[in-house]
Amino acid sequence: LLQQHFHFLLSEKKDLLSLAVNYLPVNRVTLRNSICVIAYLQASLNFHHEQWSTHSSYIYTRWGWRSVGCVCVCVCISINPHPFLTRNIQNTLPARALASSGWGDDITWVQTYEEGLFHIQKSNKPLMVIHHLEDCQYSQALKKVFAQNKEIQEMAQNNFIMLNLMHETTDKNLSPDGQYVPRIMFVDPSLTVRADLTGKYSNRLYTYEPQDLPVLIENMKKALKLIQSEL
Numbered sequence: 001l002l003q004q005h006f007h008f009l010l011s012e013k014k015d016l017l018s019l020a021v022n023y024l025p026v027n028r029v030t031l032r033n034s035i036c037v038i039a040y041l042q043a044s045l046n047f048h049h050e051q052w053s054t055h056s057s058y059i060y061t062r063w064g065w066r067s068v069g070c071v072c073v074c075v076c077i078s079i080n081p082h083p084f085l086t087r088n089i090q091n092t093l094p095a096r097a098l099a100s101s102g103w104g105d106d107i108t109w110v111q112t113y114e115e116g117l118f119h120i121q122k123s124n125k126p127l128m129v130i131h132h133l134e135d136c137q138y139s140q141a142l143k144k145v146f147a148q149n150k151e152i153q154e155m156a157q158n159n160f161i162m163l164n165l166m167h168e169t170t171d172k173n174l175s176p177d178g179q180y181v182p183r184i185m186f187v188d189p190s191l192t193v194r195a196d197l198t199g200k201y202s203n204r205l206y207t208y209e210p211q212d213l214p215v216l217i218e219n220m221k222k223a224l225k226l227i228q229s230e231l
Contacts, residue, residue, distance in 0.1 A: 099111065100164070101132070101134075101143075101164050101166070102143050102147060103130060103132075103143055103146055103147055103162075103164050104146070104147050104153050104156060104157075104162075106153065106157060107153065107156045107157050107162050108157070108162065109162050109163060109164060110161060110162065110163050111163075112163075113129070113163060113165070113169040113171065113174075115163075116129070116161050116163045116187070117187070117191055119161045120161050120187060120188070120189045120191075121189055121191070123161065123189075124189045124227065125159060125160055125161050125189065125227075126159075126160055126161070126186050126187065126188050126189065126194075126223040126224065126226075126227060127160070127161045127162075127163060127186065127187040127188075128156065128160045128161070128162055128163070128184065128185075128186055128220070128223070129163050129164075129165065129174060129184065129185045129186070129187065130162075130163070130164040130165065130182065130183075130184050131164075131165050131166075131168070131174075131179075131181050131182060131183040131184070131185075132164060132165070132166060132181050132182045132183075133166055133181050134166065136181050136182070138181070138182055138207075138209070139181050139182045141209070141210050142182045142208055142209065142210055143182075144210070145210040145213055146213070146216075149213055149217075151217055152213065152216065152217060152220070155217075155220050155221075155224075156220075159220075159224055160220070160223075171193070173193035173195070174193060176193075176195050176205070176206075177204070177205050177206070178204070180204055180207060181207075182207055182208065183204075183206045183207055184199075184206055184207075184208060184216065184219075185197075185206055186219065186220075186223045188223070188226060188227060188230070189227065194223060194226065197219045197222055197223060198219075199212060199215055199216070199219075200212060200215055
């Protein structure tokens with residue numbers, strides 16, 4: 001099946017990146033760590049694409065399993081990246097833009113919830129967790145105004161540890177009233193999820209719509225004040 005799909009991708013002249021997106025776990029860490037391998041193999045595979053149509057059986061026998069091997073290499077790199085393969089990743093893709101998912105390229109984003117918890121204890125800053133999906137129109141609408149709002153961007157850059165997720169974590173405290181998106185939660189440096197910092201909707205306490213940015217800004221300021229008053 002992998003060989004057949006790879007044959008289709010090459011015959012349609014689609015980029016190898018689409019293969020990685022289809023077969024690798026969909027998260028930023030995997031994609032980031034795989035990009036360098038994909039780029040490294042792209043040139044040779046493009047060459048063999050030109051030979052595929054005229055020598056299909058020969059190329060299939062000789063390169064079919066190498067195509068599968070490419071996917072396996074990408075998976076291995078995503079689990080345990082080698083310095084030789086990842087050292088130039090900053091030059092192949094804007095790392096911050098990849099990590100931000102469009103929520104703010106100038107913000108330093110942590111990549112996992114566990115990393116966020118580590119940094120809030122070390123920095124004594126609150127963690128802001130944004131749950132969203134790329135195919136959710138409400139997430140996209142909120143993302144657009146979030147990235148354009150200067151006050152939010154400044155606070156996020158200077159006063160918060162920031163994390164955006166397109167998957168759920170194992171911490172059920174981050175979904176006290178359901179796993180809907182968009183959903184924004186705050187965690188203080190004592191590792192307490194602040195369920196008291198809510199939006200304006202009783203049926204979705206932690207969601208925000210584009211017109212709710214003043215409420216979100218107020219909650220961000222409250223999260224900062226709670227550190228001073230309670231911790």
